[in-house]
Amino acid sequence: MSHRVILPADLGPVETNALLCGGVAPRPIALASTLSAEGVRNLSPFSFFNAFGSNPPTVAFAPNRRGRDGTVKHTYLNAVATGEFVIAAVSHAMLHQMNVASAEWPDGVDEFPKCGLTPVPARFVAPALVGESPFQMECRLKQVVELGEGPGSGLMLIGEVLAFHVREDCLVDGILHPDALDLVGRNGGAFYTRASGTAVFEVPKPAVRPIGYDALPEPLKQSRILTGNDLGQLANSPALPDLTAPVRHPGDPASPGELDMAIQQALVRHDLPEAWRLVGLRMHA
Numbered sequence: 249m250s251h252r253v254i255l256p257a258d259l260g261p262v263e264t265n266a267l268l269c270g271g272v273a274p275r276p277i278a279l280a281s282t283l284s285a286e287g288v289r290n291l292s293p294f295s296f297f298n299a300f301g302s303n304p305p306t307v308a309f310a311p312n313r314r315g316r317d318g319t320v321k322h323t324y325l326n327a328v329a330t331g332e333f334v335i336a337a338v339s340h341a342m343l344h345q346m347n348v349a350s351a352e353w354p355d356g357v358d359e360f361p362k363c364g365l366t367p368v369p370a371r372f373v374a375p376a377l378v379g380e381s382p383f384q385m386e387c388r389l390k391q392v393v394e395l396g397e398g399p400g401s402g403l404m405l406i407g408e409v410l411a412f413h414v415r416e417d418c419l420v421d422g423i424l425h426p427d428a429l430d431l432v433g434r435n436g437g438a439f440y441t442r443a444s445g446t447a448v449f450e451v452p453k454p455a456v457r458p459i460g461y462d463a464l465p466e467p468l469k470q471s472r473i474l475t476g477n478d479l480g481q482l483a484n485s486p487a488l489p490d491l492t493a494p495v496r497h498p499g500d501p502a503s504p505g506e507l508d509m510a511i512q513q514a515l516v517r518h519d520l521p522e523a524w525r526l527v528g529l530r531m532h533a
């Protein structure tokens with residue numbers, strides 16, 4: 249399959265935004281709660297958002313200049329005026345209320361009653377927490393980074409987290425569990441992702457010094473059956489086992505193709521020792 253090369257210089261800000269949103273995805277959503285200098289609450293979602301450091305805990309999001317006319321958003325004005333914001337993670341149960349908050353409500357409108365989410369007093373900052381959110385951060389604005397000037401240009405707000413608010417049931421054995429959080433992410437267009445249930449899976453961390461793909465036996469790399477993911481799991485092994493005298497079991501497949509399929513099935517079961525035993529047989533098939 250060929251790839252299309254697209255140059256930003258050939259695109260307008262709206263098309264560029266669509267490309268970024270589709271390809272840099274799924275993105276977490278920050279439901280940002282702010283207060284204007286006059287004390288009016290604001291609540292709006294932003295998916296140009298992430299965490300960037302743990303010491304001090306640092307997050308950033310970008311209420312950018314509008315692609316349409318280059319004007320700035322209330323959230324940006326409020327955060328810069330007061331130096332404070334709260335970021336609430338968005339769970340699936342909050343999805344459509346978050347969507348109401350994203351509408352371009354006029355200046356001076358408090359989005360909390362508009363979307364029906366519940367303002368709750370925070371501990372260290374004046375903007376409200378969002379009662380329904382399973383995970384929230386009270387933040388102090390540390391830095392504003394302007395990324396250009398025209399319509400669609402970035403206005404990145406970097407904040408230090410003063411306090412986390414974690415819903416009790418989300419902490420399972422000291423880890424925030426994705427099924428309890430049930431967060432949603434943003435893709436391109438009108439697409440969203442739900443990060444729980446069958447969409448969530450675990451991947452074992454690689455060995456401290458994995459053997460690497462280039463150390464895999466050549467017949468495996470030439471296989472028409474084993475995929476990049478299959479070979480990646482073998483390449484993550486801490487050491488190349490001795491393949492010279494593999495243990496044979498009754499009923500083991502004999503042909504290279506059948507052995508490759510058996511290796512693949514062992515990897516699906518995450519049974520790495522069995523996969524390597526079968527690789528040994530494969531080397532002598």
Ligand SMILES: Cc1cc2nc3c(=O)[nH]c(=O)nc-3n(C[C@H](O)[C@H](O)[C@H](O)COP(=O)(O)O)c2cc1C
Pocket residue numbers: 277290291292293294295296297310311312313320321322323324346347349350351352353434
């Ligand atoms: C899920 C979602 C993510 C969004 N992400 C961004 C974003 O990262 N940056 C941005 O400028 N606007 C983003 N928007 C649009 C803003 O939420 C929207 O412009 C909002 O009306 C801004 O409100 P404000 O002027 O009260 O700050 C997003 C909208 C939705 C629904």
